[in-house]
Amino acid sequence: MLCRTANELYWMARHIERAENTARILDVTYRTSLLPYEVREPGMAWAEPWSVPLITSGQAKAYYQRYPELSADNVLKYMILDASNPSSIFCCLRAARESARSVRGAITSEMYEDLNSAWFEMRGYDYSRIDGTGVSDFLDWVKMRSHLFRGVTFGTMLRDEAYHFIRLGTHIERADNTARILDTKYHILLPSADDVGGAVDYYQWQSLLTSVSGFESYRKIYSDVITPHRVAELLVLRDDMPRSLHSCMNFIFETLELLCDEHSRELSRQAGELHARLHYARTDEMIEFGLHEYLIDFLERVSALGDEVSRVFLVPTD
Amino acid sequence: MSPQPFDEMRNADGSVRAHYRAFADWLDQTTPDRIAQKRGEAERAFYRVGITFAVYGEDAGTERLIPFDLVPRIIPADEWRTLEAGLKQRVRTLNLFLHDIYHDQAILKAGVVPTERVLGNAQYRREMAGMSVPGGIYAHIAGVDVVRAGAGEYYVLEDNLRVPSGVSYMLENRKMMMRLFPELFANRLIRPVQHYPDLLLENLRAVAPAGEERPTVAVLTPGAYNSAYFEHAFLAQQMGVELVEGIDLFVQNDTVFMRTTRGPQRVHVIYRRVDDDYLDPLAFRKDSMLGVPGLFSAYRAGRVTLANAIGTGVADDKSIYPYVPDMVRFYLAEEPILNNVPTFMLYRPQEREHVLANLSDLVVKEVHGAGGYGMLIGPTASKAEIEAFRARIAAAPEKYIAQPTLALSTCPTFVDAGVAPRHIDLRPYVLSGTDVDLVPGGLTRVALREGSLVVNSSQGGGTKDTWVLAE
Numbered sequence: 001m002l003c004r005t006a007n008e009l010y011w012m013a014r015h016i017e018r019a020e021n022t023a024r025i026l027d028v029t030y031r032t033s034l035l036p037y038e039v040r041e042p043g044m045a046w047a048e049p050w051s052v053p054l055i056t057s058g059q060a061k062a063y064y065q066r067y068p069e070l071s072a073d074n075v076l077k078y079m080i081l082d083a084s085n086p087s088s089i090f091c092c093l094r095a096a097r098e099s100a101r102s103v104r105g106a107i108t109s110e111m112y113e114d115l116n117s118a119w120f121e122m123r124g125y126d127y128s129r130i131d132g133t134g135v136s137d138f139l140d141w142v143k144m145r146s147h148l149f150r151g152v153t154f155g156t157m158l159r160d161e162a163y164h165f166i167r168l169g170t171h172i173e174r175a176d177n178t179a180r181i182l183d184t185k186y187h188i189l190l191p192s193a194d195d196v197g198g199a200v201d202y203y204q205w206q207s208l209l210t211s212v213s214g215f216e217s218y219r220k221i222y223s224d225v226i227t228p229h230r231v232a233e234l235l236v237l238r239d240d241m242p243r244s245l246h247s248c249m250n251f252i253f254e255t256l257e258l259l260c261d262e263h264s265r266e267l268s269r270q271a272g273e274l275h276a277r278l279h280y281a282r283t284d285e286m287i288e289f290g291l292h293e294y295l296i297d298f299l300e301r302v303s304a305l306g307d308e309v310s311r312v313f314l315v316p317t318d
Numbered sequence: 319m320s321p322q323p324f325d326e327m328r329n330a331d332g333s334v335r336a337h338y339r340a341f342a343d344w345l346d347q348t349t350p351d352r353i354a355q356k357r358g359e360a361e362r363a364f365y366r367v368g369i370t371f372a373v374y375g376e377d378a379g380t381e382r383l384i385p386f387d388l389v390p391r392i393i394p395a396d397e398w399r400t401l402e403a404g405l406k407q408r409v410r411t412l413n414l415f416l417h418d419i420y421h422d423q424a425i426l427k428a429g430v431v432p433t434e435r436v437l438g439n440a441q442y443r444r445e446m447a448g449m450s451v452p453g454g455i456y457a458h459i460a461g462v463d464v465v466r467a468g469a470g471e472y473y474v475l476e477d478n479l480r481v482p483s484g485v486s487y488m489l490e491n492r493k494m495m496m497r498l499f500p501e502l503f504a505n506r507l508i509r510p511v512q513h514y515p516d517l518l519l520e521n522l523r524a525v526a527p528a529g530e531e532r533p534t535v536a537v538l539t540p541g542a543y544n545s546a547y548f549e550h551a552f553l554a555q556q557m558g559v560e561l562v563e564g565i566d567l568f569v570q571n572d573t574v575f576m577r578t579t580r581g582p583q584r585v586h587v588i589y590r591r592v593d594d595d596y597l598d599p600l601a602f603r604k605d606s607m608l609g610v611p612g613l614f615s616a617y618r619a620g621r622v623t624l625a626n627a628i629g630t631g632v633a634d635d636k637s638i639y640p641y642v643p644d645m646v647r648f649y650l651a652e653e654p655i656l657n658n659v660p661t662f663m664l665y666r667p668q669e670r671e672h673v674l675a676n677l678s679d680l681v682v683k684e685v686h687g688a689g690g691y692g693m694l695i696g697p698t699a700s701k702a703e704i705e706a707f708r709a710r711i712a713a714a715p716e717k718y719i720a721q722p723t724l725a726l727s728t729c730p731t732f733v734d735a736g737v738a739p740r741h742i743d744l745r746p747y748v749l750s751g752t753d754v755d756l757v758p759g760g761l762t763r764v765a766l767r768e769g770s771l772v773v774n775s776s777q778g779g780g781t782k783d784t785w786v787l788a789e
Contacts, residue, residue, distance in 0.1 A: 002579075004563065
């Protein structure tokens with residue numbers, strides 16, 4: 001497969017997944033903002049719920065250059081529709097569609113048509129329409145389009161290299177995003193000490209779990225109260241939970257084993273190492289190390305893995 | 319030539335022609351609501367599939383649909399038989415002509431075509447002289463524009479031998495018609511065209527450098543912002559070959575490679591949709607970002623085949639066009655089956671005088687123009703336009719030809735007010751490689767503006783499905 005094609009497919013998948021995860025982060029923020037909360041450092045703008053989507057996507061600085069104030073409307077506008085924000089849902093869908101268009105021969109026509117129609121629908125949205133029909137409605141639409149695209153991909157595509165690069169992009173992006181969503185609890189969701197284990201804490205964990213489609217699974221597995229320890233276990237270490245870090249690394253590791261050859265041993269080693277860290281980790285150790293620190297370390301490693309994928313397959317320097 | 323256009327569907331007395339009867343009955347029985355609903359469905363589907371073309375000169379990334387009309391253009395079996403034979407004869411001749419002018423130049427020595435028209439032509443590529451190409455084939459893909467005039471007789475208007483486009487619309491239009499109105503295809507009288515990509519691939523493989531058992535074919539595109547990008551991607555996908563851009567290729571030891579995730583892979587045949595000038599910055603335009611440095615050297619060494627060959631533009635030039643019937647006689651010793659439109663060459667003083675005296679009755683075209691730009695259509699032009707053209711002709715007469723205004727045939731077409739006749743043309747795609755072949759049909763373009771004779775999509779033209787009926 002052409003390196004350029006592999007690059008476009010990989011980024012097409014990443015952008016779709018990013019659109020979905022931006023929708024998920026906005027969704028958890030929206031739910032949280034409806035709950036009573038106390039911030040860690042009252043009066044600090046960054047500690048408000050609506051700063052979470054900006055911090056997790058690394059867009060806080062760029063946001064304040066465009067909007068002087070933090071408000072739900074502004075953050076939603078910026079994260080959904082702003083063409084100057086590369087993480088906005090608008091930009092992610094546009095980039096995914098442009099990638100698909102430039103390599104449309106490498107994907108099935110069903111995939112292209114699905115993405116193309118998603119893009120045309122996206123272009124029909126403006127803020128008053130989103131606000132009018134309900135933010136959650138729109139965010140659900142984004143998630144459904146991402147599910148639909150993944151389903152079309154899964155159901156129509158030959159299991160060739162193109163498929164593997166799409167799968168690689170999806171899971172690298174998802175690993176990154178799950179880690180970021182989980183880390184939001186560190187930034188903002190800490191209730192006052194009195195509330196630990198109380199109603200507010202419960203609803204906050206619930207909304208976080210819901211945003212990664214993990215609430216029902218949590219109930220099934222633990223049938224017990226929500227504790228940070230178990231949430232961390234579910235979203236980091238359990239490999240039967242499709243958005244967990246461990247599960248993402250399973251896919252990444254498997255896919256790279258298929259793609260790598262004798263020229264790319266280092267990449268395969270790096271993936272194996274990161275996979276093993278999750279595969280053989282213990283929840284206690286992770287909590288002891290500090291969940292926030294653990295997630296930051298993981299994000300750095302995933303990012304390095306992404307760079308190596310790029311260097312080996314996508315943009316080789318010859 | 320009669321000024322009254324030939325109606326494809328109806329006889330002069332208003333009765334429906336035999337080959338349109340089944341369709342006319344269907345149209346009578348189908349409610350306007352259903353038609354309107356199907357038109358909407360077609361438009362949405364074309365958007366979703368992405369059959370859009372980029373419009374130059376508007377906002378970057380502007381994408382438009384080429385309007386699709388639901389009334390098919392129907393060609394009866396006997397007419398197609400003549401057309402097919404005539405098109406094959408014509409393309410065979412043009413390939414022989416190209417081989418000849420880059421080798422022995424017998425036709426110039428015999429005085430059939432004036433030497434200076436060929437060797438002095440900007441489209442004549444000296445670099446190609448003496449170089450042999452596989453099978454002696456230069457125009458692997460030819461899009462020959464055919465029109466029908468007043469008495470129903472066919473004329474060749476233009477031979478497009480460089481990078482003719484539009485075949486994807488032929489295929490997508492058929493797919494759309496079968497999806498919208500499957501009942502029309504149930505009697506199996508309409509000959510299929512969907513095997514075009516297979517036929518194309520077969521022909522491209524046939525012209526690979528000698529000794530290659532399983533040649534690798536690739537489609538070379540200028541990129542996603544080219545107006546015909548959809549077609550490039552479509553054809554690559556339909557043939558199951560890579561769609562490459564210049565940056566995906568490199569040349570080493572006169573061999574062309576693609577950069578792949580498994581390292582370099584050799585390419586044997588390039589179906590290029592990039593113009594000659596931009597193919598190789600080392601050989602042609604140095605500022606080209608679209609090409610591949612060293613490609614021409616690999617081509618000359620016979621290590622890669624380009625389709626179409628470099629330098630085919632000299633044979634589809636409007637100043638060469640008038641000589642094609644004589645070429646048929648010269649190379650094949652046959653009478654041409656298809657008519658040429660009578661053409662005045664303005665470099666000849668007598669013809670120029672006649673043209674200048676009759677500008678308001680004639681069509682004047684730039685010799686190197688294409689896409690419906692740079693044309694004067696006398697009968698519909700204003701006085702000022704005519705005078706402007708008169709001055710341009712006087713300044714450089716060799717740059718122009720003139721032809722009588724053909725009353726292009728009309729076909730019923732859906733317009734705002736219902737169904738009305740609109741002028742059409744036809745572009746069949748003739749493939750050369752293993753032999754000379756074409757699928758039964760082509761792209762029918764329609765001028766949607768009332769009275770307009772310009773069918774080009776850049777000038778408000780639309781398209782129709784083209785049905786060739788089985789015997």
